Amino acid sequence: MMKRLALLPALLFVVGACEPAVEGAVTMREADSPFIAFNVWVKAGSQNDPAGKEGLAALTASLLSDGSTTQDSYDDILAKLYPMAAGYGYQVDKEMTVFRGRVHQDNLDAYYELFRNSILSPAWSEEDFERVKSQTMNYLERTRRYGRDEELSKELLFSIAYEGTPYAHPEEGYVQSVASITLDDVQQFYADHYLANNVVVGIGGGYPKGFVQQARADFDALPTGEVIQPAAPQPNMPDGVKVLIVEKDVDATPISMGFPTQLKRGHEDFWPMVAMNSWFGEHRESFSHLYNVIRETRGMNYGDYSYIEAYPRGYTTQVPPTNVSRQSQLFEIWIRPISLTAPGNLHERTLFATRAAWRELKDIVDNGMTDETLGDTKQFLRNYALNWGQTISRRLGYAMDDEFYGMDPGYLREIRPGLDRLTLEQVNAAIQEHLQYDNMWVVFITADAQAMKRKLLSGVATPITYAGEKPAELLAEDELIASFPIQVDEEDITIIGIEEVFESN
Amino acid sequence: MRILAGTVFLLALAGTAVAQQADNVFPFDYQVVELENGFKAYLINAGAPGQIAYVSMVRTGSRDEVEEGKTGFAHFFEHMMFRGTEKYPNFDSVTASMGAARNAFTSNDMTVYYEVAPSEYLETLVDLESDRFMNLSYAEPDFRTEAGAVLGEYQQGARSPFRYLSEAVRTTAYDAHTYRHTTIGFEADVRAMPEGYDYSIGFHRRFYRPENVVLVLVGDFDFGEAERLIREYYTQWEPGYQTPDIPVEPRQTRARRRTVEYPGRTLPVLSINYKAPAWSPTDRNTVALQVLGRVAFGSTSDLYKELVVRERQVQYLNSSFGLARDPGLVSISTMVMNPREVRAVETRILGTVDEFKTDLVDEQVLADAKSNMKYGFLMGLETAQQVAFSMIGYVIRTGGIEAVEDYYRTLDAVTAEDVRAAAQQWLVDSGKTTVTMVQRRGR
Numbered sequence: 001m002m003k004r005l006a007l008l009p010a011l012l013f014v015v016g017a018c019e020p021a022v023e024g025a026v027t028m029r030e031a032d033s034p035f036i037a038f039n040v041w042v043k044a045g046s047q048n049d050p051a052g053k054e055g056l057a058a059l060t061a062s063l064l065s066d067g068s069t070t071q072d073s074y075d076d077i078l079a080k081l082y083p084m085a086a087g088y089g090y091q092v093d094k095e096m097t098v099f100r101g102r103v104h105q106d107n108l109d110a111y112y113e114l115f116r117n118s119i120l121s122p123a124w125s126e127e128d129f130e131r132v133k134s135q136t137m138n139y140l141e142r143t144r145r146y147g148r149d150e151e152l153s154k155e156l157l158f159s160i161a162y163e164g165t166p167y168a169h170p171e172e173g174y175v176q177s178v179a180s181i182t183l184d185d186v187q188q189f190y191a192d193h194y195l196a197n198n199v200v201v202g203i204g205g206g207y208p209k210g211f212v213q214q215a216r217a218d219f220d221a222l223p224t225g226e227v228i229q230p231a232a233p234q235p236n237m238p239d240g241v242k243v244l245i246v247e248k249d250v251d252a253t254p255i256s257m258g259f260p261t262q263l264k265r266g267h268e269d270f271w272p273m274v275a276m277n278s279w280f281g282e283h284r285e286s287f288s289h290l291y292n293v294i295r296e297t298r299g300m301n302y303g304d305y306s307y308i309e310a311y312p313r314g315y316t317t318q319v320p321p322t323n324v325s326r327q328s329q330l331f332e333i334w335i336r337p338i339s340l341t342a343p344g345n346l347h348e349r350t351l352f353a354t355r356a357a358w359r360e361l362k363d364i365v366d367n368g369m370t371d372e373t374l375g376d377t378k379q380f381l382r383n384y385a386l387n388w389g390q391t392i393s394r395r396l397g398y399a400m401d402d403e404f405y406g407m408d409p410g411y412l413r414e415i416r417p418g419l420d421r422l423t424l425e426q427v428n429a430a431i432q433e434h435l436q437y438d439n440m441w442v443v444f445i446t447a448d449a450q451a452m453k454r455k456l457l458s459g460v461a462t463p464i465t466y467a468g469e470k471p472a473e474l475l476a477e478d479e480l481i482a483s484f485p486i487q488v489d490e491e492d493i494t495i496i497g498i499e500e501v502f503e504s505n
Numbered sequence: 506m507r508i509l510a511g512t513v514f515l516l517a518l519a520g521t522a523v524a525q526q527a528d529n530v531f532p533f534d535y536q537v538v539e540l541e542n543g544f545k546a547y548l549i550n551a552g553a554p555g556q557i558a559y560v561s562m563v564r565t566g567s568r569d570e571v572e573e574g575k576t577g578f579a580h581f582f583e584h585m586m587f588r589g590t591e592k593y594p595n596f597d598s599v600t601a602s603m604g605a606a607r608n609a610f611t612s613n614d615m616t617v618y619y620e621v622a623p624s625e626y627l628e629t630l631v632d633l634e635s636d637r638f639m640n641l642s643y644a645e646p647d648f649r650t651e652a653g654a655v656l657g658e659y660q661q662g663a664r665s666p667f668r669y670l671s672e673a674v675r676t677t678a679y680d681a682h683t684y685r686h687t688t689i690g691f692e693a694d695v696r697a698m699p700e701g702y703d704y705s706i707g708f709h710r711r712f713y714r715p716e717n718v719v720l721v722l723v724g725d726f727d728f729g730e731a732e733r734l735i736r737e738y739y740t741q742w743e744p745g746y747q748t749p750d751i752p753v754e755p756r757q758t759r760a761r762r763r764t765v766e767y768p769g770r771t772l773p774v775l776s777i778n779y780k781a782p783a784w785s786p787t788d789r790n791t792v793a794l795q796v797l798g799r800v801a802f803g804s805t806s807d808l809y810k811e812l813v814v815r816e817r818q819v820q821y822l823n824s825s826f827g828l829a830r831d832p833g834l835v836s837i838s839t840m841v842m843n844p845r846e847v848r849a850v851e852t853r854i855l856g857t858v859d860e861f862k863t864d865l866v867d868e869q870v871l872a873d874a875k876s877n878m879k880y881g882f883l884m885g886l887e888t889a890q891q892v893a894f895s896m897i898g899y900v901i902r903t904g905g906i907e908a909v910e911d912y913y914r915t916l917d918a919v920t921a922e923d924v925r926a927a928a929q930q931w932l933v934d935s936g937k938t939t940v941t942m943v944q945r946r947g948r
Contacts, residue, residue, distance in 0.1 A: 035887060075810045082805045083873040085880035104880055131817050134842065138772060138820055146769030147665055249768070252660035286587070286597040296597075299653025302661050315661065318606065337660045341653075341696075376602070383604020383623055386556065390621075390888045467699040468649030 028204035037393040039202035042097040044193035047166035055173015060189045061090040067128035069117040093324040129183045149445045150254035156443045157256040165233035176504035196222040204396035232327035235260035241488040243442045247449035248498040252337035253350040257442040258330045261434045265405040271418035272430035279377040281306025307332040322397025325404035351462040355484035362437045368428035449495045530913040542744045543716030549723040552889025557724030559630045560893040562900045563616040565712040567688040569749045577690020580611040588643040614830040615901040635738040645702045652698040659695045673765040678938035681752035714746035719900045724889040760937040766945040776838040780936035784828035786908035792915045793923035798826025799874045808857045861928040865921040
């Protein structure tokens with residue numbers, strides 16, 4: 001039964017090969033792979049949620065992925081998947097819903113039937129609906145507010161930056177909106193968006209010839225219809241500095257800050273900004289400059305990073321998420337929780353770290369990168385990016401995103417030549433075009449929010465101390481950081497309690 | 506729409522010391538390099554062309570933190586391993602110039618360091634890794650700075666309800682063994698870490714020795730060249746591992762129970778734990794206990810169908826029957842929807858425990874569980890890094906990877922009677938610890 005695994009191609013060696021194109025399908029055949037990966041993309045996301053029913057796209061996908069079909073009850077599905085050690089799941093972002101699965105080739109036929117049925121022939125069982133809705137409500141009411149403050153601060157940043165647009169609400173919705181969703185709502189959302197002409201079928205790995213045609217024909221059984229997608233949202237560029245402080249009983253404070261950009265994949269400045277961002281704040285990498293300033297040199301927290309594309313749930317992964325493609329993006333700085341180290345010093349330390357990041361942003365905007373930093377970045381990133389497409393599932397995920405952005409050649413194939421071609425002038429011109437430091441959304445989750453507000457408004461220096469000796473030049477720089485100006489007006493600071501977060505729109 | 510396809514580039518399998526048998530589960534040939542100082546390296550050609558995963562597995566983790574006030578230190582020391590040597594003062598910048606994915610992690614029984622990099626850097630990696638394992642060197646101010654980063658790491662997960670639960674289960678279930686504390690450590694110990702510089706030097710001297718470290722190198726490389734490099738760079742590493750005096754957990758004689766309050770909002774979480782044997786690749790009773798965890802409490806069990814799917818009394822039902830290097834715990838945990846039904850859910854779980862002590866598991870259910878375990882293993886062998894990581898458990902518990910085949914042969918031999926016997930021996934009241942985590946009053 002067990003087969004010897006074939007050795008798989010690296011990203012480096014992935015090249016196009018001839019295979020008949022199938023309309024409505026993205027394929028990535030690697031004939032000797034023993035694995036087959038699926039990625040079915042429905043062109044609907046949380047931006048398609050009706051007002052008052054925020055969270056509907058996510059709840060719909062959840063019910064399909066974790067519910068019964070007209071062929072099998074949910075527990076029978078689990079029982080059939082179990083001997084294969086296989087499963088499938090969903091992800092809903094602002095504009096995309098994807099269903100992903102992976103199976104060993106020994107079990108392809110039995111697996112595909114279950115995977116396909118989950119999307120094409122849901123049973124719409126009231127019991128399944130109650131189960132997945134209750135799980136979502138538990139997440140909204142408890143886990144999201146209490147489990148991990150740093151992820152909450154990131155979600156709040158996007159929420160305030162996109163206020164008044166279809167991107168504003170979290171994909172999972174609000175407590176009150178999800179509470180109001182009925183099974184009829186879910187069925188209506190499915191009828192409106194799960195259309196043959198609104199679904200792309202992605203298949204990768206060692207599937208047999210003819211398999212894609214069969215799968216696409218299965219999905220063509222969905223009805224067709226007209227889908228009117230919302231226009232790309234116009235996020236709000238803050239006029240100056242706008243601060244949200246969430247009051248919570250904590251002794252460590254996460255910080256998220258950022259502003260909208262016009263940048264997305266396919267833009268001529270995309271690769272220059274990929275290089276800039278890798279140097280400035282590569283995700284969970286000691287290569288990140290912010291990491292070096294705040295964590296490595298000063299030991300203030302666990303890590304400090306920046307983003308030019310949405311990167312939800314970054315604490316769970318070191319490789320970029322796929323299938324969170326968006327027509328609108330923020331530039332974002334993520335400062336992981338800053339700890340209190342002595343009674344009463346949480347706000348000083350929080351503001352010091354905020355100022356340190358802001359000062360570095362000002363420096364790169366004012367002075368740009370150098371030949372040396374750009375050279376180091378190219379050297380680092382041209383190999384490091386190979387880690388982003390290690391599995392067939394991830395390569396397929398990237399290919400779906402290429403389809404979203406109309407990127408050809410795709411991201412993984414273009415990143416090396418894209419980096420190699422960059423000049424310092426291009427990168428610094430792109431920085432000038434897309435980055436600035438005067439206008440900023442800022443989110444803190446901290447204790448005694450009023451005291452934090454007073455400290456921020458006062459403009460007083462917020463120095464820090466160290467457990468060990470530090471060189472004189474570092475202490476001199478600290479003085480500059482501690483008094484780095486953050487210009488904010490009282491009416492631009494909002495305070496809310498943790499129990500109010502994402503309660504309703 | 507565009508079509509992408511991969512041109513598969515097969516690696517030739519080089520001459521090997523251990524050729525795989527047709528009925529083996531692990532699908533790759535491998536070679537073992539053993540040095541006189543006790544250092545071992547496993548060489549495996551697998552994964553993508555042009556890449557290697559270089560994974561150094563230290564058989565030391567929070568289990569080895571026997572001194573008072575030093576919980577969390579194995580993990581802290583993992584951070585210090587990135588602070589450089591005299592030869593390579595900046596480890597991070599060297600590995601960054603390779604574009605390597607590099608990181609490390611620590612748990613109860615292990616500390617694991619890895620780099621995934623282009624094959625052309627093999628010699629640099631052998632040099633770099635052997636150097637830091639032998640010659641790590643850092644100044645006290647750097648040590649104190651890193652302690653701040655570790656406190657930050659503690660904080661980012663501090664509000665997780667699962668950390669509260671884990672601490673409560675461990676401190677209730679164990680009296681003496683170091684599994685009593687979590688890998689991140691107690692907060693007071695984490696905050697005291699800046700004062701531990703001298704201790705850290707001794708930690709490296711005692712545990713980072715060739716007898717206690719195993720390299721698993723997976724990817725696209727030449728066996729002969731890799732062996733030559735390993736012999737060249739690791740041979741001068743002096744042995745001297747000092748086995749820690751880990752307290753033996755006294756035999757538990759009666760059931761324990763505790764309620765812990767979580768300072769946030771949560772539904773009640775019920776955790777039922779039993780004292781369990783150390784992991785073994787050859788003992789049928791032990792492997793049968795792992796099977797029991799799946800058939801009795803897994804996602805296809807009758808209990809799961811009732812509590813999670815049909816009656817929806819709980820949000821989830823998880824079982825953890827993984828077993829550790831030393832005798833530890835197996836656990837069943839669940840989040841109860843209605844706080845008034847915690848006792849009723851507990852009664853249902855204990856009823857299942859009793860059923861498996863008397864009834865024989867259905868043969869098809871048993872066969873499905875074995876299939877799940879084998880395919881679960883195979884499905885995790887796609888990349889070089891995954892292949893190397895799939896070996897971690899075997900290396901940490903036994904010192905090598907040879908036990909893989911022993912383990913799956915034992916699994917094949919497990920019978921329904923073995924599963925029942927495991928339930929009768931291990932799921933007993935005298936070894937039980939029940940912890941309930943509830944929302945703090947007033948919230």
